[in-house]
Structure formats: structure tokens, C-alpha cells
Amino acid sequence: MVNHVSPAPRATAVRDDHGSRFHLVDLDLHRDNVGVTSSSATGYGAFNVWGNSLPAEELPSGRAIQVEDVPFTFPATGGGRPDNVRCAGQHITVEPGQYDWLYLLTAAERRVEDEIAFHYADGAVDFEPLRVSDFWAAPAVFGETSAFTTLTMHYPYHVQANVSAMVWCQRVPLVRGAALAAMRLPRNPAVHIFAATFVLRKGHHR
Amino acid sequence: MTGVQQAPTDRVIQHWYRDHVSCLQSTLASLLIREGEDPLGALGLSWEFRHLPGDVRPEEFYWPCARDGDLVGSLLPYHRAGSVWRTAPDTDPLVALETALAGNRLPIVAVDNYHLPFRPAYQDVHSAHLIIVYGIDRVAGEVLVSDAMPPAYHGPLAIADLLRSWTSVNPREQEAFFSGVHIDGRWLDVTLGTPFPPLTPARLGEAMAANLARFDSDGPDRAGLRGLAEFGTELVAAARNGDRATVEEAYPFGWGMQAQAALHGELLRDRGVQWRNPVLAEAGRRVEQVAHAWTPVRVCAAYGRADPRAWAGDLAHRTARLRRAHEEALAAIEQAMATLNDGSGEIG
Numbered sequence: 162m163v164n165h166v167s168p169a170p171r172a173t174a175v176r177d178d179h180g181s182r183f184h185l186v187d188l189d190l191h192r193d194n195v196g197v198t199s200s201s202a203t204g205y206g207a208f209n210v211w212g213n214s215l216p217a218e219e220l221p222s223g224r225a226i227q228v229e230d231v232p233f234t235f236p237a238t239g240g241g242r243p244d245n246v247r248c249a250g251q252h253i254t255v256e257p258g259q260y261d262w263l264y265l266l267t268a269a270e271r272r273v274e275d276e277i278a279f280h281y282a283d284g285a286v287d288f289e290p291l292r293v294s295d296f297w298a299a300p301a302v303f304g305e306t307s308a309f310t311t312l313t314m315h316y317p318y319h320v321q322a323n324v325s326a327m328v329w330c331q332r333v334p335l336v337r338g339a340a341l342a343a344m345r346l347p348r349n350p351a352v353h354i355f356a357a358t359f360v361l362r363k364g365h366h367r
Numbered sequence: 368m369t370g371v372q373q374a375p376t377d378r379v380i381q382h383w384y385r386d387h388v389s390c391l392q393s394t395l396a397s398l399l400i401r402e403g404e405d406p407l408g409a410l411g412l413s414w415e416f417r418h419l420p421g422d423v424r425p426e427e428f429y430w431p432c433a434r435d436g437d438l439v440g441s442l443l444p445y446h447r448a449g450s451v452w453r454t455a456p457d458t459d460p461l462v463a464l465e466t467a468l469a470g471n472r473l474p475i476v477a478v479d480n481y482h483l484p485f486r487p488a489y490q491d492v493h494s495a496h497l498i499i500v501y502g503i504d505r506v507a508g509e510v511l512v513s514d515a516m517p518p519a520y521h522g523p524l525a526i527a528d529l530l531r532s533w534t535s536v537n538p539r540e541q542e543a544f545f546s547g548v549h550i551d552g553r554w555l556d557v558t559l560g561t562p563f564p565p566l567t568p569a570r571l572g573e574a575m576a577a578n579l580a581r582f583d584s585d586g587p588d589r590a591g592l593r594g595l596a597e598f599g600t601e602l603v604a605a606a607r608n609g610d611r612a613t614v615e616e617a618y619p620f621g622w623g624m625q626a627q628a629a630l631h632g633e634l635l636r637d638r639g640v641q642w643r644n645p646v647l648a649e650a651g652r653r654v655e656q657v658a659h660a661w662t663p664v665r666v667c668a669a670y671g672r673a674d675p676r677a678w679a680g681d682l683a684h685r686t687a688r689l690r691r692a693h694e695e696a697l698a699a700i701e702q703a704m705a706t707l708n709d710g711s712g713e714i715g
Contacts, residue, residue, distance in 0.1 A: 210670060270666055271386075294386075300386065316487055316491060319487075321487045349662075
């Protein structure tokens with residue numbers, strides 16, 4: 162059985178400026194799903210088809226954090242407003258640059274294997290694998306790092322102890338040595354993205 | 368009967384769980400472990416596609432039975448296992464379970480989670496589920512139950528709670544996918560036919576060949592690759608026609624298919640590593656990709672029940688990818704079978 166609840170999240174607050182190695186993607190215009198709720202208003206939750214949601218009391222809200230030495234901006238949560246992007250083919254322009262990795266704070270409603278389409282400035286398009294483990298008391302089957310493992314799960318009408326919700330830190334490779342212009346998320350409503358950060362290729366700066 | 372009735376060896380029932388399985392696989396796994404068998408080796412040996420139109424029920428443990436009425440025999444076709452659904456008598460229903468326990472058989476009991484204090488759905492939503500009852504103490508007014516699904520529980524349950532749950536009408540809930548079918552005091556009487564033969568490369572190869580034959584089948588059932596294509600076509604047509612009921616059905620139906628693919632894939636990958644056979648391990652990973660391809664089919668169907676036409680395009684895309692995942696996995700299995708022919712399973 163699954164039993165891997167850790168009381169302290171593995172994400173930490175960002176303490177310093179990471180210079181130009183990272184591009185934190187602004188997802189605010191694309192957030193369309195309430196995945197995190199406060200314990201007093203769990204009915205807003207819509208992370209999965211059952212109306213489960215992650216507990217705001219156990220997650221950061223509207224601030225910079227760091228996971229796996231990568232900075233992210235975790236969205237404001239718990240107010241009943243959309244806090245994540247439910248993947249529906251969104252086209253997201255990015256600051257031009259040659260990137261090695263896309264790091265994501267993400268979770269899925271059951272295991273997902275899909276693709277992100279990377280669109281390059283020279284017209285090239287690459288599909289790269291997106292693999293995300295289940296958010297509901299599940300192990301990291303794709304080798305992700307657990308960014309957050311909560312002690313509780315929110316249900317529409319109650320807070321459930323001893324069922325963890327997971328937020329994974331997963332990365333997607335960008336193998337092409339070319340300037341990226343945009344990415345398009347898969348049309349897959351099982352995948353939710355809370356934050357996204359590109360890591361620049363060595364020797365490249367914004 | 369009065370007093371304590373408990374199968375003699377069962378102080379605690381061992382749990383076994385994977386994030387893709389339902390209570391159907393987890394309860395059977397506990398029974399297999401009790402008999403000294405490897406649950407993955409048994410539950411992961413068979414892999415098929417079978418869809419029985421008109422048969423799908425909104426229950427977590429629904430499975431399309433190739434053997435009519437024999438759930439366990441259908442799930443474990445390469446073993447001498449079998450099962451019969453029984454219905455407890457209205458007067459003193461516990462007698463049925465006591466009789467099973469006295470015969471050293473662990474009954475798997477259908478319940479409505481709404482009445483079970485250890486389930487997240489307690490007093491929240493009605494949903495059909497399975498648990499194991501491994502002891503009955505009428506004096507204390509308790510039964511001993513085991514449930515491996517998170518948050519996982521084994522221990523006492525008030526007889527009154529069990530009876531409410533076991534006899535619930537499980538009323539239809541708009542937000543629940545496993546409600547609307549009466550529980551009706553059902554319990555599954557399982558015969559495993561253990562001990563099983565050891566899972567050698569030759570036996571695994573035979574099972575893989577039989578699985579392939581079933582996927583190639585052109586029989587009357589909606590089964591195999593042809594059945595999968597028909598299922599996808601029907602699902603997309605239902606969405607385009609605004610047929611909410613058919614679209615919704617894909618969610619409970621897909622759970623069983625997804626769980627079996629995940630377990631078969633894990634078994635092939637596990638044995639591939641154990642037998643130092645990378646081709647087998649890779650075939651397992653391809654089958655796991657089939658399981659993962661079920662996720663968006665099920666989730667699109669679940670959301671699509673509210674507005675089927677809006678989700679028809681996504682369902683078309685997702686069922687097409689599911690078919691391609693099957694084709695890739697079956698091709699990988701064919702390659703892996705050739706490596707099992709020498710009996711050792713090892714490569715190089």
C-alpha cells in the first residue's frame with residue numbers, strides 16, 4: 162500500500178535572484194481550474210471528476226518557491242479562483258531562448274503519458290514526452306520528485322485525513338539547439354499544471 | 368450461529384495495492400497472498416479487450432466477463448480459479464458469511480461506501496465497492512473487514528454498519544460514477560484452485576500467445592482489436608449524438624481495462640528485469656503505455672457526460688491514440704515472445 166506522507170514539503174522559498182538561467186512562465190492568463198481549496202470551502206474544488214482538491218493549508222500561495230534548485234512561482238490558492246492550467250491545447254508564448262528543460266509543478270488525475278509541442282522561432286516543431294503520476298495517494302511512477310505531499314485530501318463536503326495529494330516536480334526535455342518561441346500543451350484534461358519554468362541551455366542567457 | 372467466527376489463520380489480511388487497480392483487484396490480491404501466491408503473477412497474466420454492450424454497471428468492480436457469471440474465472444482465465452455471486456438471505460444474512468468462513472473461504476462483500484465509517488465517501492456519496500470480511504463476532508456486534516484501497520483499513524466494523532452498507536439500494540448520485548445499482552446483499556464466493564503452477568518463461572510465453580490470439584479474435588463478442596475499434600467508434604458516435612449514458616459508461620468500464628493493462632505491463636517489465644530480458648521489459652512498458660492511454664479516454668468521458676457533443680472531438684482523438692497504443696504494445700509482445708522460446712527467458 163502507499164504510505165509516503167511527509168509532513169514537510171520539499172519545496173523551499175526562493176531566497177535569491179537566480180539571474181538569467183531560468184525563465185518563469187507566466188501562466189496566469191491560462192489558469193482555468195480550481196485544484197486547491199481551503200478547508201472551509203472545499204466545494205469549490207474541481208481537480209478531478211469527483212470534485213477532490215488539494216488542501217490550501219498545506220501548500221504555498223502566491224509566492225516564489227524552489228524545487229530541485231529550480232525557482233517557480235506558486236499561484237495564489239484557496240480563494241476559489243483558478244489556480245492551475247487544465248491541459249486543453251493551450252498555446253503559450255515564451256520568452257525567446259535556447260532551453261534545455263521545462264520544469265513543471267504538476268499533477269494528474271491518474272497516470273498520464275502525453276506530449277508537449279515545442280514551437281521554435283525557425284518554424285521547427287518538436288513533440289516531447291510529458292509524464293505525470295497520479296495525484297491521489299500515489300507513488301512517482303515516472304521518477305518525478307514530490308514537490309508536495311499533503312496529509313489530507315479535500316472532498317466536496319469534507320476534509321479526508323490519511324489520503325495524500327501529490328504535486329510533482331517533473332521535467333520535459335528540449336533537445337533542439339534552437340530558439341524556442343512557444344509551447345502548446347496537450348489536449349488532456351487529466352493533466353494540471355500549477356507552475357512552469359524553463360532552464361536555459363548552458364552558455365546561453367536571456 | 369452465535370459467537371466468534373473467523374477463518375483460523377487470519378489475524379490480519381495483507382493488503383496489496385497499485386494506483387491503477389480497483390477494489391476488484393485489491394481484494395483478490397489479498398486472497399491470493401493468503402494462499403501464498405504472487406498477486407502480480409496471477410492478476411497480471413491475462414490481458415484482453417472485451418466490451419459487452421448493455422452489460423456495463425456503475426460499480427467500481429465491474430468487469431466484462433468472458434465466462435458468464437464467473438467474475439474471478441474471467442479475470443484469471445489461465446488459472447483454475449472461479450467465483451459465484453451469491454446473495455445473502457434477508458433473515459440473518461451473516462449466516463452466509465459465517466458459513467464461508469467456517470469453510471476457510473474469505474468472502475468478498477459488495478458494499479455501499481456511504482455507510483462505511485472508514486471510507487472517504489462515508490455519509491457523503493453512495494458508491495459500490497468491495498471489501499473482505501474475515502471475522503464475525505456477534506457477541507461484540509462486530510465484523511472484521513479488510514480494505515486495501517486508500518486510506519486502507521483493516522479491523523472491526525459494527526455489524527449494523529455492515530448490514531446498512533451491504534443491503535443499501537445505493538441510490539443514484541449525479542456526482543458519483545458507481546451509484547445507482549442496488550447492493551442487494553451480494554457477496555463473491557471465490558475458489559482460487561491453488562497452488563498455481565510456477566510462472567516460468569514458458570508459461571508466461573503461453574499466456575502471451577493466448578492473449579495475442581484473443582486480440583486477433585474475430586469472434587462474435589466485441590473483443591480484441593476489432594472490438595476496441597468498435598468501442599471507440601460507438602463512444603464517439605454517442606458523444607456526437609448527445610448520448611450521455613453511453614459516454615458516462617466509459618468511465619467505470621475503462622477502469623477494469625486500465626487496471627489489467629497496468630498489471631500485465633508491470634508483470635512483463637518485472638519478469639523482464641528478473642530474467643535479464645530487455646525485450647520483455649520493453650514490451651511491458653508498452654503495455655503500461657496502454658494503461659496510461661486509458662486515462663484521458665476515461666476522464667474525457669467523465670467530463671463529457673455533461674455535454675457529450677463538446678467532447679466528441681477529444682474522445683475521437685483519445686480513442687484513436689488508445690488503439691495505436693494497443694497496436695504498438697502487441698507488436699512489442701510478439702517480439703518478446705520470440706525471446707521466451709528457449710525457456711530461460713534470458714537474452715545474451
